[in-house]
Amino acid sequence: MTSPETAPIETGTAPQTPRTGRAKRRAIVASGTIAGLLLAGSVGAWANAAAQKDVTLTVDGDVIEATTYRDNVEGLLTEHGVELGEHDELSHPAGTDLADGLAIEVVRAQEVAVLLDGEQESVWTTAEHAGEALAEYLAQGREAAMLVSRSTDRAEIDLPLSSPAVFVVGGEERTVELIPGSTLASGLEQADIELGDLDEVTVTSDQDGRSVVTVVAVSVQEVTETETVAFTSTEVTSDDYLQGTSRVTTEGVDGEITRVYEVTTRDGEEVDRELVSEETTQEMVQEVVTVGTREPEPEPVATSSGSSSSSSGSSSSTGSSSSGSSSADQGSAPTSGVWAQLAQCESGGNPSIVSSNGLYHGLYQFSVSTWQSVGGSGLPSQASAAEQLERAKILQARSGWGQWPACASKLGLL
Incomplete structure (x- = not known):
């Protein structure tokens, strides 16, 4: 029996599927993609270059040279973490488009204590110094001054002084060039002004916006x-x-x-x-x-010794009359009371006595000039005791007991 025949295998080259078209398309696609990418890169680079801006941002004097892709001022502030307060000032509106070379400035506002028309108020200001801050109020016709704090050893205010600044001490005014940004305490030192513990300092402004510092010495x-x-x-x-x-x-x-x-x-x-x-x-x-x-003691009644003697013999009568006549001329000295005591002390009660020097006369030792000053005439020692007493009373009423100092003191009259 014979084996089944195996069909012969052809060894010839098998027909190849055509590839030329697809490869070309891929090459074209690849080439196009590369070209597109190159074009997109160029466009993107151009777009990036167009979006990039070099600007300057100043915040409270600090300058930032910034390169940014932000579109506007608000974006730039956000990019740099700058937040605006309610009273801060911005040089450009927040929506302003950014462009190369644009300079944006942020000025921070400060709350300061001032006296406006005598009333203390807190106000916000972006002024650089006290003079500038107060000038606006002065221009409005208001009284404005910066409050000075004495809580520390050195006087201070919320803002620096202008340069130059005006200092008024004891009513005398002088202008001093200060280091820019000088505080009040620093300005006083530069002006060679030393404050006392109680001295008052007032900071105002003149019409030119200069700070005016007035110092009043308080003691x-x-x-x-x-x-x-x-x-x-x-x-x-x-x-x-x-x-x-x-x-x-x-x-x-x-x-x-x-x-x-x-x-x-x-x-x-x-x-x-x-x-x-x-x-x-x-x-x-x-x-x-x-x-x-x-009341004074009553004066004794004067009697004539001649009368009592007249009943005697004629020779006696004659002698008595002569004696009586002499007594009548002199009168009787007081016998009691203060005047009698004074007469006894001054003259021993003798109305006709004259001092050894011849200057003082009678009961109360009148000098002739004193006697005449109270209305007497002649010599006091020749007047009656009654007249001497009368004149003595006139003298005492006029000049007091001091006219007889020794005896008046002895009698307790002085």
Whole structure:
């Protein structure tokens, strides 16, 4: 039996499927893709270059040279983390498109304490210095000043001073060129002004926007003053002294009050005074004048010794009459009371006595000039005792008991 025949295998080259078209398409596609990518890259590079901007951003004086792809100012601020406060100033609106070379500035606002028309207020300002901040209010006709803090050892304000600045001390004004950005304390040092503990400092502005610093020297000192209190006088009565007479029985002495004041001065002018203490440093002594109330003793009745002798013999009568006539001329000296006591002390009660030097006469030892000043004539020692008493009373009423100092003191009349 024969095996089944195997069909012969052809060894010739098998026909190849045509590939030329697909490969070309792939090559074309590949070439196109590469070209597209190259074109896209060029366009993208151009677009990126067009989107990139070189700008300058200044925030509170700090300058940033920025390269950004942001479209507008707001985006730039966001990119750099800059947040605007309600009162801050921006040089360009937030929606402004960015462009190469654009300079954007952010100025931060500060809250400062000022006195406006005498009232303290807090205001926001973007001014660089105090003068500029206040100039706007002054231009409106308002009174404006920067409040100065004395909470530290050095006076300060919320803003630096302008340069130059004007300093007014003791009413004298001078202009000083300051280092830019100088604080008030620094400006005072540069102007060689040393503040006292209580001195007042005011910062205002002039019409040119310059800071004007006014310093008022304030002093508080204790001042001691004394006041003299004049003594007063009072009268009392006493029968130790005759009517119509008086004497000072207690000498008056002026009193004194010492007061201590706290006195405040501004530039040497007193503006306030407060009483700190008051003390009587010398008591006033009241003068006491004692007025006499005692009535004088009645004058004795003068009698003529000649009358009693007339009943005797004629020779006696004649002698008595002569003696009586002499007594009548002299009268009788007082025998009791203060005038009798004074006469006894001054002259021994002798109305015709004359002092050894011949200057003083009679009961009360009148000098001739004093006698004449009270209406007497002739010599006092030649007048009657009654007239001498009358003239003595006139003298005492006019000049007091001091006319007879020794005897008046001895008798307690002085």
